[in-house]
Amino acid sequence: MIEIANVSKKFNSCGEKNEFWALRDINLTIKTGNFVAIVGRSGSGKSTLMNLIGALDKPTSGNICVDTQDIVNISNHKKELYRNQKIGFIFQAFYLEPTYTVYENVEMPMLIKGVSFKERGKSIEESLSKVGLLHKAHEKAKYLSGGEQQRVSIARALVNNPEIILADEPCGNLDSNNSNQVMDILGELHLEGKTVIMISHNMEDANRAKRIITIYDGKIVEDRE
Amino acid sequence: MFKMALLEIKTLWKQLVCIMIIIVCIYSIVLTMLTVALQGTSQFNKIIDGIYSTGTVLEFKNIPEIKHNLFYEFSVNNIMFFLRREEKIKENNWYKKTSNESKLSISTKFLYFNNTLIDMWGTPIDDYEFFVEGQKWCYEDNTNDYLWVSNTCSKEHNISIGDSIRYYVDNNKYISVTVKGIFDKKIAENGGYTIDCILPVSLGTEIGRMKDIDISYNAIGTLQHITQYPGLFEFCNESGYGISGAEDQALRFINTASMITTTCISIAFLLILCSVGVIFILLSIIIKLREKHIAISRALGISILKISFVYMIVIETITTLSVFISQFISNRFNRVLEENLVRILEVNTFYLSSSVSTLWVVLITTNILFVFFFILLTKKMSKLNIIALLGRG
Numbered sequence: 001m002i003e004i005a006n007v008s009k010k011f012n013s014c015g016e017k018n019e020f021w022a023l024r025d026i027n028l029t030i031k032t033g034n035f036v037a038i039v040g041r042s043g044s045g046k047s048t049l050m051n052l053i054g055a056l057d058k059p060t061s062g063n064i065c066v067d068t069q070d071i072v073n074i075s076n077h078k079k080e081l082y083r084n085q086k087i088g089f090i091f092q093a094f095y096l097e098p099t100y101t102v103y104e105n106v107e108m109p110m111l112i113k114g115v116s117f118k119e120r121g122k123s124i125e126e127s128l129s130k131v132g133l134l135h136k137a138h139e140k141a142k143y144l145s146g147g148e149q150q151r152v153s154i155a156r157a158l159v160n161n162p163e164i165i166l167a168d169e170p171c172g173n174l175d176s177n178n179s180n181q182v183m184d185i186l187g188e189l190h191l192e193g194k195t196v197i198m199i200s201h202n203m204e205d206a207n208r209a210k211r212i213i214t215i216y217d218g219k220i221v222e223d224r225e
Numbered sequence: 226m227f228k229m230a231l232l233e234i235k236t237l238w239k240q241l242v243c244i245m246i247i248i249v250c251i252y253s254i255v256l257t258m259l260t261v262a263l264q265g266t267s268q269f270n271k272i273i274d275g276i277y278s279t280g281t282v283l284e285f286k287n288i289p290e291i292k293h294n295l296f297y298e299f300s301v302n303n304i305m306f307f308l309r310r311e312e313k314i315k316e317n318n319w320y321k322k323t324s325n326e327s328k329l330s331i332s333t334k335f336l337y338f339n340n341t342l343i344d345m346w347g348t349p350i351d352d353y354e355f356f357v358e359g360q361k362w363c364y365e366d367n368t369n370d371y372l373w374v375s376n377t378c379s380k381e382h383n384i385s386i387g388d389s390i391r392y393y394v395d396n397n398k399y400i401s402v403t404v405k406g407i408f409d410k411k412i413a414e415n416g417g418y419t420i421d422c423i424l425p426v427s428l429g430t431e432i433g434r435m436k437d438i439d440i441s442y443n444a445i446g447t448l449q450h451i452t453q454y455p456g457l458f459e460f461c462n463e464s465g466y467g468i469s470g471a472e473d474q475a476l477r478f479i480n481t482a483s484m485i486t487t488t489c490i491s492i493a494f495l496l497i498l499c500s501v502g503v504i505f506i507l508l509s510i511i512i513k514l515r516e517k518h519i520a521i522s523r524a525l526g527i528s529i530l531k532i533s534f535v536y537m538i539v540i541e542t543i544t545t546l547s548v549f550i551s552q553f554i555s556n557r558f559n560r561v562l563e564e565n566l567v568r569i570l571e572v573n574t575f576y577l578s579s580s581v582s583t584l585w586v587v588l589i590t591t592n593i594l595f596v597f598f599f600i601l602l603t604k605k606m607s608k609l610n611i612i613a614l615l616g617r618g
Contacts, residue, residue, distance in 0.1 A: 056524055057612050077528065084526025091615065095521045099236040111229050112527045156525075 002053060002164070002195070004028040007062030009048050009218075022048040024218040026062070030211075032163070035190040036197045037209035045218040046199045047168055053197065054087050054166050055079045066164070084112050088157030092169035094149045096156075098142035102133060105141050106155045113160055127155040131185055147178025154185055165189055167198040171205050183208050226531060230538035237511060241539070244507045245547045251500040252551035252587060257558040258493035259583040261566070262486045268575060269482035371405035379407045481569070497587065501594040505601065508540055512605065519606065520614035533603045537595070548587055552579050 009023040022045040030036055038046045051057040052064060055071045064071050071082055083089075096105045106127055110120045128134040131151035141149060150170060157165055167186060171179035183205055190196050190210070200206045214222035234241060374384055388404045512519070522532055559577035566575040 051612055054524070056615075080526045080528050082526075083524060089524055095517070095615070097232075097236065097518060097521075100232060104232055107228075108522065109525045111226075112522065112525055112531070 001032050001065075001067060002028075002030040002197075003063075003065040004030075004049075004053070005063045005065075007049075007052060007059045007064060009045070009052065009057070010060040021218050023052075023059070026218075026220060028213070028220065028223075030195060030197065032067075032195055033190070033193045034195055035186070035208075035210045036195075037206035037212045038197065038199045038215060039201070039203065039206050039212060040215035042201075044215045046215055048218075049215065050166050050168055050197065050199055053164075054089060055082050084109060085160055086162055086164060088160070088162040088165045090150070090153050090157045090165065090167035090170045092172040094146075094153045094173075096141040096149055096152055099140065101138050101140055102128065102144070102152050102155075103137040105152055106159050109156060109160045123159050123161070124155075127159045128152075130158060130188070131155045145178075147174055147181060150174060150178065150182050151185065154182065158189070162194070164195045164197065167196065169199050169201065171200070171202060179205060226534055227538060229535045230542070233515075233535060233539050234542065237515075237539070240507075240511055240514075241543050244504065245543050245550075247503060247507070248500055248544060248547035249550050249554065251496050251503070252548055253554040253558060255493045255496045255500070255587055256548075256551050256555035256579060256583050257562060257577075258489040258496070259586055260555065260559060260577050260579055261562060262489040262493065263583060263586070264577060264580060265482070265489075265566075265575075266486060269479075269486070370402055372402045373406045373408050374404055376407050376409055379404075485566075485569075494590065497590050498594065501591060501598060504540060504544065505598050508536065508602070509605070512536065512602075516609060516614055519609055520611045523609070523611045524615060529603055529606045533599060533606050536602060537599055540598075541592075541595070544591060545588065548584060548591075551587075552584060555579055 004026055007023055007026040008021065011020045011022055012018065026049065038049060040046050048057070052059050053066075058072060062072075066082070066086065069082075071079065074082075097108075100108075103124055106124045107120055110123060115123070124137070125134060128137055131154050133148060133151050133155065136144065136148065141152060144152065150173070154170070157167075165186070170182050170186065174182060179202075186196050186198060187208060196209075198205070198209060206212050211223070211225050213220055378384065384404055384407075386404050386407065389401060519532055523529075556579050559579065563575050563577050566577075
């Protein structure tokens with residue numbers, strides 16, 4: 001369970017005069033195994049919220065607990081372990097390493113974790129099978145289509161078997177056909193019991209989630225199941 | 226980490242090859258310089274040994290202070306060795322490290338003649354007034370058994386008339402002579418050289434015979450063309466009257482060798498410092514190119530220390546590879562340097578061949594500098610803003 005209590009985030013782009021509140025006093029609870037879509041305009045604070053949940057950033061005030069563990073006031077080492085083992089990131093721009101093969105891209109989180117060669121091979125094959133790209137394991141990422149690259153990105157997010165999947169506009173750069181494939185995979189992950197938190201502009205994609213949270217100017221304006 | 230480093234090498238191979246070319250260029254010079262400095266030192270010593278062994282050693286047998294047992298246990302080479310060590314310590318700080326060995330030297334009971342005059346025939350040396358003690362020089366008395374020493378030399382080394390002196394020509398060849406007289410050193414000052422010892426010309430001939438060298442004389446029987454016999458009179462003065470001391474030449478050589486060694490070591494270490502600086506700058510550029518990748522890796526949970534280690538492994542790998550390639554290239558440079566050193570040092574041969582020790586010196590020094598490099602790299606990594614690099618919605 002993810003518990004977000006009174007979380008605010010302020011950015012100072014050019015000194016205190018230009019300070020900008022990306023999030024204001026957010027209170028939110030996301031149950032384990034839920035599929036949540038966070039929607040809102042650009043600059044509304046969606047990605048900031050996701051970065052805070054993923055321990056990539058620290059809130060200006062408030063607290064975030066994941067499975068009763070405070071992820072705000074923990075050491076950098078624990079944050080790194082949390083990001084590596086508990087969270088799977090899926091980015092809009094995929095962020096694959098173009099010169100690496102599909103296999104090597106998916107292998108990255110496991111190399112960071114320090115998993116043995118044999119175990120790595122097994123987990124990577126499983127992850128790639130889930131996204132239907134096992135046959136392209138040894139192709140370079142730069143030769144894949146956008147949809148395939150996003151599926152590799154999903155496989156990379158899944159390879160360490162995390163409990164939470166954070167997807168930042170996973171279909172933002174994809175056509176409708178590829179978007180459907182990606183959304184299907186996210187739906188399957190939800191059915192497997194993983195907590196999926198997705199940011200989206202597209203209401204059609206968001207409607208496939210079990211819960212939709214709307215953020216406007218850093219505040220939750222709507223939260224519906 | 227090693228797999229990640231391997232993947233980075235695979236991705237950055239073009240940039241890394243460029244860095245390697247630069248490192249190889251620098252390290253080829255570094256290794257060549259170190260080879261001259263480290264390997265040259267032993268050869269310089271051998272050459273100095275060679276110079277000293279061509280000099281003349283006199284042994285005073287009947288001076289009471291001499292410890293006979295000690296003396297007879299040592300070969301001429303050893304005597305030379307002790308003598309040389311002592312001289313080195315006196316004359317040149319470069320050899321101070323060998324001072325412990327010099328303690329064994331036999332308190333200057335071995336006399337090293339800087340200048341020895343052979344033959345009185347063509348010179349007005351038969352002015353008896355100059356002979357202060359003992360038997361005066363006699364033209365007819367031209368045997369192998371006598372020599373004359375200067376009064377300064379006599380005082381310095383406690384030599385008195387009747388002392389038996391062994392005149393070494395080679396390692397095991399010597400002529401026993403007796404001090405027949407002592408002369409005022411003013412008697413034979415020639416071309417800036419002060420004569421310490423006068424030998425009869427027949428003794429010179431005998432030395433020549435023992436060294437298998439034919440000595441010819443001019444019309445008046447003077448060894449005027451002494452330089453024609455370098456095997457015997459390697460260190461004669463220009464006028465051809467004396468045999469100058471080996472020390473002069475040896476010290477000149479020591480100074481040259483010292484200068485070469487110091488220069489080579491200085492250049493080598495400066496270049497190592499430069500190479501590490503160059504590596505750091507180039508790697509900083511590469512890290513700038515890889516910021517996005519580093520940010521993603523950080524988002525995926527890699528620690529700053531671990532990602533810094535990945536790049537350290539990359540740089541260690543290319544540095545080590547570069548050093549080995551440099552070793553190969555420096556071998557080619559060595560051949561060129563050998564010829565030049567032979568010419569500069571005026572020696573017959575000078576060998577330079579790359580050794581493992583030079584490799585170790587370079588690798589260890591580079592790695593010591595890499596410690597600072599690693600600290601800087603870690604600081605650089607910690608300053609990277611993951612959110613800014615990945616973008617913010």
